[in-house]
Every structure is written in C-alpha cells, then in structure tokens.
Amino acid sequence: MSLTSLGASEIRSLVAAKEVKAEEVVRAFLEQIERRELEVAAFLSVEGEKALEQAKALDRKKDKGCLAGVPIAVKDNILIKGMRATCGSRILENYVAPYSASAVEKLAAEDAIFIGKTNLDEFAMGSSTENSAFFVTRNPWDLSRVPGGSSGGSAAAVAAGEAAAALGSDTGGSVRQPAAFCGVVGLKPTYGRVSRYGLVAYASSLDQIGPLTKTVEDCALLTQVISGPDGRDSTLADRPVPDFSKEMKEKLGPFKAAHLKEKLIEKIDPEVKNIYWKTLNSLQDLGGELIEMDFPSWEYALPCYYIIAPSEASSNLARYDGVRYGYRHPEYSNLREMYLKTRTSGFGEEVKRRILLGTFALSSGYYDAYYLKAGRTRQLVSREFDRAFAEVDYIVTPTAPEPAFPVGAKKDPIAMYLSDMFTVSANLAGCPAISVPCGWSREGLPVGLQVIGNHFQEGRLFQLAFLLEKKVKFGNNRNIINWKEER
Ligand code: GLN
Numbered sequence: 001m002s003l004t005s006l007g008a009s010e011i012r013s014l015v016a017a018k019e020v021k022a023e024e025v026v027r028a029f030l031e032q033i034e035r036r037e038l039e040v041a042a043f044l045s046v047e048g049e050k051a052l053e054q055a056k057a058l059d060r061k062k063d064k065g066c067l068a069g070v071p072i073a074v075k076d077n078i079l080i081k082g083m084r085a086t087c088g089s090r091i092l093e094n095y096v097a098p099y100s101a102s103a104v105e106k107l108a109a110e111d112a113i114f115i116g117k118t119n120l121d122e123f124a125m126g127s128s129t130e131n132s133a134f135f136v137t138r139n140p141w142d143l144s145r146v147p148g149g150s151s152g153g154s155a156a157a158v159a160a161g162e163a164a165a166a167l168g169s170d171t172g173g174s175v176r177q178p179a180a181f182c183g184v185v186g187l188k189p190t191y192g193r194v195s196r197y198g199l200v201a202y203a204s205s206l207d208q209i210g211p212l213t214k215t216v217e218d219c220a221l222l223t224q225v226i227s228g229p230d231g232r233d234s235t236l237a238d239r240p241v242p243d244f245s246k247e248m249k250e251k252l253g254p255f256k257a258a259h260l261k262e263k264l265i266e267k268i269d270p271e272v273k274n275i276y277w278k279t280l281n282s283l284q285d286l287g288g289e290l291i292e293m294d295f296p297s298w299e300y301a302l303p304c305y306y307i308i309a310p311s312e313a314s315s316n317l318a319r320y321d322g323v324r325y326g327y328r329h330p331e332y333s334n335l336r337e338m339y340l341k342t343r344t345s346g347f348g349e350e351v352k353r354r355i356l357l358g359t360f361a362l363s364s365g366y367y368d369a370y371y372l373k374a375g376r377t378r379q380l381v382s383r384e385f386d387r388a389f390a391e392v393d394y395i396v397t398p399t400a401p402e403p404a405f406p407v408g409a410k411k412d413p414i415a416m417y418l419s420d421m422f423t424v425s426a427n428l429a430g431c432p433a434i435s436v437p438c439g440w441s442r443e444g445l446p447v448g449l450q451v452i453g454n455h456f457q458e459g460r461l462f463q464l465a466f467l468l469e470k471k472v473k474f475g476n477n478r479n480i481i482n483w484k485e486e487r
Contacts, residue, residue, distance in 0.1 A: 003028040004161035007214035008070045009221055011164050015058075015069035022055035022069030022113065029071040029115055033162045041137050042147075042157040044076045045084050046116040054113045065110030067225060072107060073163035075154050076117040077124055078209060079198040080104050083114070087200050088122045088132040088150075091346030092326040101198020102233070103167060103209045103226040110225050115163055118153030122348045123317065124169055124202045126150050127177055127419040128410065131350045136407055139181060141445055145404040148178030148419075154212050155182035165222055166212040171202050172305050173400075173423025175210040176435035180399035180448025183437045185219045185465070186212045188423075190456050191430035192237035194223075195230045203312035204235075206305075206427040216436065216469045220244040220462040239456065247459030248466045255464070256392040257283055257451075258293040269402035275439035275447045276398045282438075282471050283396065286464070293388060293395075297380040298425060304381065305424035306417055307361050307374035313351075314358025320346065353413065378428045385429040389454040394464060397422040399435040399448035422450055432458045436465045438472050 003011070003025055014020045030048050037043060051071065058069060074080060077087045079097035086092045100108070108114075121131035129137040129152030137152045139145040140160040147156040151168025155178035158166050168175040170188035179186025187210045194209045201207065211222035221244070228241040259280055265273060280290055322328035322342030329341035347355070361370035388395055401421055410416045426433035431452050438449040449468070453461045 004032040006164065008067060008165045008218040009215070011070050012066060012068045016064055022058040023052065025069045026051045026055040026071055026113055026115070029162065029164070032160070033116070036140070036160045036162055039138060039143055040140050040156050040160045040162070041135050042118055042153040042160065042162055043073070043116040044086055044088070044119050044134060044153065047083060047114060051113050051115045058111055058113070061111070065112075066221065067107060067110040067112035070112050070164050071115040072112045073116055073118045073154055073157040073166040074104065074114055075120050075151050075166070075168045077120060077169055077200040077202075078104060078167055079200070080114055080117070083117060085117070085200065086134070087124070088120045088134065089347065089351070090133045090327060091320045091342070095326045099198065101209070102195035102230040104198065106226050107222075118151070118157055118166065120153055121150035122351050123200070123313070124150040124171055124174055125313070125350050125354055127173070127416050128405070129153060129178075130407065131348060133348050138407070139404045141183065142404065142443070145406050145445070146181065148181030148400070148404060150174040150178075151212065152178045155179055155184055155186065158182070158184045158212050158214060165214070165218055167209055167226070168212050169199055169202070170208055170210050170427065171206045172309060172427050173420045175212060176423050176433060176448070176450060177400045177419060179212050179435040180437070180446065181404040183446030184212050184214060185216055185434065185436055185469075186210060187219050187223055187434045187458070187461070188426060188432060189223060189227065189458060190237075190432040191427075192235055193227050193432070193456065193458065195233040195236050197230060197232040201316040203309040204316065205312060206309060216248065216462055216465045217245065219434070219465075220248045223458060237456070242459050244459050244462055248462035250463060252287065252463045252467060254287045254289065255394065256289045256291060257394040257396050258291050258388050258392040259396050260298070261292055261294045264295065264298050265398065267401070268398060271441045272398050272400070272402055272447055275441075276449065279438040279449045279468070279472070280396065282468060286467050286471065291392060293392075295384050295388070297377065297384050300377050301381050301425040301428055302417065302421050304374045304377040305420065305428060306357070307370050308378065308428070310354040310358035311361045311371050312358070314355045314362065317351070317355055350413070381425055382429040385425070385431060393453070393460060395452040397450045397452070399423065399450040403441045403443070403445035403447055426452050431455055432461055434461045434465050436468055438468065
C-alpha cells in the first residue's frame with residue numbers, strides 16, 4: 001500500500017516507530033500532488049520546500065508529537081505564518097499571513113506538517129468551490145463534478161491522497177457537504193470548541209474550523225488536537241477537552257436517534273434518500289432506536305441562515321478597503337473612488353451579492369423585518385434542538401440533498417443555497433455535526449450521513465460514526481487511489 005493512501009493515525013504510527021521517515025512521507029505526498037494536481041486542482045499553493053524542511057527537522061527530533069509527519073492541507077482562509085492566505089479572493093491575492101491560527105499552532109505543536117493551502121469559494125461563500133477567484137477544483141471521483149464547498153479544495157486533497165488530512169471551515173456546512181461529496185469524514189465542532197483566532201471571519205457567530213479526514217479515528221485525533229482554550233477567542237468555551245480517541249472506542253450501548261419527518265426529505269434525490277433509509281437500518285442494527293421527529297422550524301433554517309450569514313459578512317468584509325489589507329486599485333482620484341474601485345474589482349459576484357444582501361437586511365427600516373426576525377427564528381431552531389436532545393442522543397439526516405453535481409450545473413444562486421438545507425441548522429444552534437460516508441450512488445459517487453449531537457458531545461458523535469464506518473465498510477476504500485487500483 002502506498003504511503004499516500006494512509007490516514008493520519010497510520011502515518012504517525014509509522015513515523016513514531018521509525019519505520020518510515022517523515023521526509024519520505026512528505027516526498028510521497030508531494031509526488032502524488034504532482035500526479036494529481038493538474039486534474040484535481042485542490043491547492044492554491046503547495047509549500048513543498050517548507051514541508052520538506054519541517055520533515056527533516058522532525059526526523060532529527062527525539063520526542064515526537066501525536067501527529068508526527070502527517071501532511072496536512074489547510075483551507076486558504078486559515079492563517080499559517082509566512083504563507084499566503086488568499087481566501088480564494090483577488091482582494092487578498094498577495095496577502096501573506098503575519099501569524100498562525102491557533103488551530104494551526106496546535107497542529108504544529110504535535111509535529112504535523114503543512115503541505116499547502118487549499119482552494120475554496122471566495123471568503124467561504126458557496127457550496128461548490130466554483131466561486132474561487134482563481135480556478136475550479138474538481139471532484140476526484142468524477143472530474144466533471146464539483147467537490148462541494150466551500151472547503152472543496154481540502155476535501156478533494158484528502159480524497160485524492162494529496163494530503164493525509166485537512167482543515168476546513170464550516171459556517172453553514174462547508175466542511176460536511178464537501179466531505180460527503182468527496183467520500184471523506186468531516187466534522188463541524190460545537191461552536192466554542194475550536195478557536196477562531198486566525199480564521200478569516202465570514203459570519204462570526206457561525207464559523208468553526210473543522211477537520212476533513214479519511215477515517216473517523218483521524219477525525220477524533222485532529223479534533224482533539226485543535227480543540228480547547230487559547231485565550232485569544234472570547235467565544236471559546238473554557239472547558240477541558242476530553243480524550244476523543246478514547247471516547248470513540250467506548251462501548252456505545254443502546255441509543256436513540258431522531259430522523260426527519262418524510263415531508264422534510266421529500267424533495268431530495270431518490271438515490272440519496274434510499275441510501276439514507278438503508279443507513280437508518282444500519283443504525284438500528286447497531287442498537288439504535290429510531291424516532292421520527294418533526295422539526296417545524298427546519299424549513300426556515302435556510303432562509304434564516306441566508307439573512308444572518310450575509311449580515312455578519314457585510315460587516316466583517318468592510319475591512320477590505322484597499323488600506324488595511326491586500327489589493328488596492330491602481331487608479332483613483334479620491335478616497336471614495338479608491339474604495340469603490342478596489343472593492344468593485346477585488347470582490348467576486350457572490351461576495352458582492354452577500355454584502356448587498358447583508359447591508360440591506362441590517363439597514364434601518366428593514367432591520368426588524370429581516371435581521372431581527374432571523375434572530376428569533378434562530379432561537380426557534382435552537383429550542384427545537386434542545387427539545388429533541390432531551391429525548392434522543394442524535395439527530396440524523398442526509399448531509400446533502402444530492403451527490404456531487406456537475407461543474408456549472410447551478411447557475412441560480414438559490415439552487416446553490418439549497419445544497420445547505422440539512423447542514424445550516426447545526427450552525428444556527430451551535431451543535432456539533434459530523435458527515436460520514438455511508439454509500440455510493442449508481443454512478444459511483446459517495447453519499448454522506450450527517451449525525452448531529454448535543455453541545456460538546458463530539459465524543460458521542462465519534463462513537464457512533466466509528467461503528468457506522470465499520471458497518472458500511474467504506475473504510476476499506478478510503479480513498480480514490482485504493483479504490484481505483486482495487487477495481
Ligand atoms: N454554502 C454555505 C454558504 O455559502 C456555507 C458556507 C460555509 O459553511 N462556509 O454560505
């Protein structure tokens with residue numbers, strides 16, 4: 001088996017046991033990047049030399065961390081000191097990060113190796129990675145299709161064996177949906193579990209950094225490392241981080257899971273629905289009691305999200321004014337004109353749409369009708385989750401309403417927004433949610449199951465996801481290289 005087909009836990013075991021050198025690992029992944037990048041285009045920048053340097057230094061080190069030698073790809077809206085952080089936007093095209101995100105520092109402290117920065121929808125706004133200002137990333141399972149988004153580059157890199165694991169960010173589903181589209185595992189942690197320090201803000205009350213990995217075990221390991229207080233994000237919960245890898249392996253016992261009433265999944269792709277039903281049966285086999293539940297606010301979660309997220313974005317993106325960061329338009333005769341030209345040419349269409357939507361929703365006269373109402377709706381969604389979790393341990397849904405769609409298929413922004421119909425609720429309520437591969441469409445595209453848990457119950461999510469992964473045996477064909485070779 002080639003090194004690039006291995007996940008984070010396997011690699012660090014080999015490196016720790018000195019069976020392979022970190023340098024060999026990094027070289028193998030860089031070769032794989034060279035082989036696959038022309039087709040997949042997952043990376044905005046590859047940091048081969050830095051990664052090799054890091055690896056060589058690590059090979060000389062005595063006590064190695066728990067991610068020793070693991071090549072990790074990082075979404076380009078998460079800062080790594082000295083590397084570019086474009087956010088997929090022209091406005092930050094040449095921006096070099098002056099410091100590292102907390103999550104990145106924590107990974108570095110465990111001797112992970114940063115192999116490059118991955119493509120995304122501009123400022124993480126999108127569900128297909130087509131909104132990147134630079135190029136479109138392709139789904140490694142079918143190059144005519146999107147990898148999902150906005151963390152599409154991170155998901156594709158892991159699926160194509162170009163990185164052993166990756167970091168993404170999830171504001172409304174951007175880790176989980178691309179994970180589902182690319183057949184990898186993706187977690188959005190509880191809001192307040194992982195520091196947002198060094199994550200470029202999109203919608204601050206929803207954003208969380210989360211891992212994309214080949215296995216549930218790797219997901220637990222990475223979450224463990226990046227979680228916990230850092231004193232630099234005031235929304236971070238000051239609570240100890242449990243040993244997720246240990247909790248994952250604890251006996252699950254009987255459990256209760258809520259699934260959505262038929263009317264909420266009526267309109268989704270029939271194959272996805274079938275796979276979803278089959279997976280619910282598997283959950284029963286694992287000792288689950290399934291309870292059909294109505295979530296009356298579920299259908300309002302998406303419109304609510306698309307008021308709150310653009311509103312926060314319109315305020316967060318005000319900082320790109322041609323003065324403080326990145327790009328400035330070369331021709332202008334006064335300050336106003338400089339702002340105007342810089343922002344007009346620096347931002348892409350979707351980002352401008354969101355800024356306009358958000359500014360509108362926050363303007364006096366419309367604030368009560370939109371932003372305030374969305375805030376109240378968010379409360380309803382949250383309360384419904386609280387009520388559900390008083391009764392059940394998990395809420396399970398399909399991760400996305402369909403498998404990966406063809407590049408260019410969703411020109412209408414609303415059609416694109418519908419891709420998030422199952423994922424935004426967990427962000428609004430702040431709950432942790434994981435996407436686990438659970439089956440294949442007839443065309444050979446991966447389909448994911450989303451498992452949502454109560455606040456700070458990531459350990460419980462890993463427990464169930466770990467068992468499910470074994471049951472659906474997706475884990476044997478963890479990535480495209482194996483899968484293609486084995487067929
Ligand atoms: N697709 C959603 C959006 O466009 C979610 C993005 C995200 O989670 N960053 O806003």
